[in-house]
Amino acid sequence: MIISIIGGTDGLGKWFARYLKGKGFDVIVTGRDVEKGKKVERELGVKFINDNIEAAKKADIVIIAVPINVTEKVIKEVAPHVRDGCLLMDITSIKEIPTKAMEEYANKNVVIIPTHPMFGPSAPSLFGQVIILTPLERHKNTEWFKKVYNFLKKEGAKIIITTPEKHDRIMAVVQGLTHFSFISLAYTLKELNVDIKESRKYSSPVYELMLSIIARIIGQNPYLYADIQMFNKRIGEIHKTFINCCLELSNVVKNKDREKFVKIMKEAAKHFGSEAKRGVYYSDKAIFALTNELNRLVDMIGEEVAIRNIDSNNVHFGILKGVDGDYLILDKNGKLEKFNVLRVEVFDGEKLKELKKRYLKRIYFDVSVLLKDNVDENTILDLLKSKFDIEIIDVYKGENIEKGWKSVTFRIFGYKKDELREKEKEFIKIIKNIGGKLRY
Template sequence: MIISIIGGTDGLGKWFASFLKNRGYDVLVSGRDVIKGKEVEKELGVTYTNNNIDAAEKGDIVIISVPINVTESVIKEVAPHVKKGSLLMDITSIKERPAKLMAEFSKTGVFVLPTHPMFGPETPSLNRQVVILTPTEKEKTNPFFEKIKEFLEIEGAKVIVVSPKEHDKIMGVVQGLTHFVYISLGSTLKDLGIDIKESRNFASPIYELMINIIARIIGQNPYLYADIQMHNPQIKTIHETFIKNCENISEIVQNKDRDSFVENMKNSARHFGNETKRGLNCSNKAVYAISKETEKLIKSVGKEIGLKHIYSENVHYGILKEVYADNIVLKQNEKEVLLNISNVSLMEDKELEEWKIKNLEKYFVDISVLFKKDVDLNIILELLTHKFEIEVIDTYYGDKIDENDLSATFRISSYEKEDLKKLEETFNKIIENIGGKLRY
């Protein structure tokens, strides 16, 4: 099966090209920039063409992944060339208009499935990501629909099925209103001349969360966000309603009408119902998670830790030297690495150990010790495992040692070769203090 991705040399199109190639599919990508296309071809092991029609004709599945403002023109260009029995998809965040155009310009026998992945190209996998499918009632009976839905669910995605019209209505709020509010807040802070970094020193946890969300949104591709605002027909009504409420609340405040302000909040709370409690719990959880991880990092100074990058999932392993402001200083061998706290998460002990086993070479030293014959080695081992990664690899009694003695050989392991000498010295002191004698 050949999967053609129109606009597969950048952004989410490139993400799907990599993802599907890694799942064993033959992937063909198209894009206007030949230099970039050749680089992606080499990087991902896919096939590149700068001819959209050629890509559409060859694909058993054709995915349109281009900016919203050119989606309609690209659909009109490629849809007539998708072969009968194939699947045509788009992955833009507006669905009603693209759905109509794909159905209108495709040949009879082409299955159309407008799709909206609710994540960006920095996402490491489909696991726990939301993907919205917007087929017509007729399209739901096509075998392709169940295959795509099943594939996504097996990969761990949460799949939501709605009509294109319902999608755009909901997205007008979920994306349109959300982006509009936070972009407006960013502009307001700019016009007020607020030093964002300085303001964090005075921040409540909720302000800190708000600043992080604003920064996350305004740091994204502004052209994409402009298109989301300007191409959804529901946005005009949503903006008008929001601005009307802002003006109303502002007027209440200017008039010092405390009763009206309280009534406004109460009415909104009644509309939210039980979601107010859920929102409080979720926001508390977010605040707690941020402060708790920072606290754990501070307590881990001087200890061995693993930090996983939240986007790339690359692991940084070493001794935590210092935590200050938003930064972590990690000592890796003889180098010091500076990391931003917001970009990494602290790995749990079990997860770190699994990573070390898979990625690091382990070194060891074997030490033989004489004990009295009736010693319980399990008790000795239980004592030592609190201090070392240790196991008994051999026991012996007989020739060459006293008949009342038992020889036990311990193996001490470490991922740091230079630590073995110090570990051996510590082990020897403990053994001498519990009645054991080293064998040389």
């Protein structure tokens, strides 16, 4: 099956190109920048075509993944060339405009499933992610709809099926109001000339969370966020209500009307109902998670750890020397390096062992010992595994072995010669303490 992603060289389009290629599909991507397209072709193992119409003609599934402001134009260009019996989708954040365009310009025998993935390109997979499907009734009973639904379900996505109109009405709040309010907060802090770094020194957990959410939003593609505000025709009434509420609350504070302020808060809490308590639990969990993570890191100081950068996936090994504000200090063979706490995962214990085996070159030494014939060498091995990366490679009885004894050859792994020499001394000491002896 061939999937063409129109606009698949960047953002969520590129994310789906990588993901679907990894699931065994043949993927074609298009994009305006030929150099970038060729780079993505090499990086992902997909095919790049600098022609939207040609890509649409070749595909069983065509996915429109271009910016919102050109989505309607691209659909008008591409949709008439999607073959009868094939599937046309889009993954933009609004649904009424692209749905109308696809229905108008695509052939009648093309199945149309407008789609809104509620996540960004940093998501690790579809597992646990919300995907909204807004097909018209005539497309819901098709084989294509069943295939898409079953694929998403198998991948662990949370699927919501609704109408384009209801989607845009809810998204005007879920995305529109959320983005508008937090961007307004960021703009306010900028106009007040607040030193963000300095303010963190005085921050409560709630302020810290607020700053993190603001930073997350304003750090995204501003053109995408502008389009979400400007192309959802239901946003205007949301803005009007929000601004009126802000003005009313401001006047209540200005007039020192304490009872009115309390009434507004109580009425809002009543409207939230049980969700108010859930929100407290949810934010508590986020706050506690950050605190517990820092406490865990402090407890690990002086220990060997693995640090994985969540942006690059690069893994580093060394001794954790300390935690300095937002940074970890790692001793990598005498060289100190800093890593941002918020952009890494830190592992010790069994996960550390697993990562070392995966990323580092192991070296080893073999040592043969004599054990009493009635000793179970596998029991000894299980005990030694708590201290060593070890296996048995040979058990021998016979010529040159004293009667009542057997020779057992162990292989002990490590990553540095000095480390292995120390392990050898420790191993021999343990063997002698349990009544064994070196063979040579």
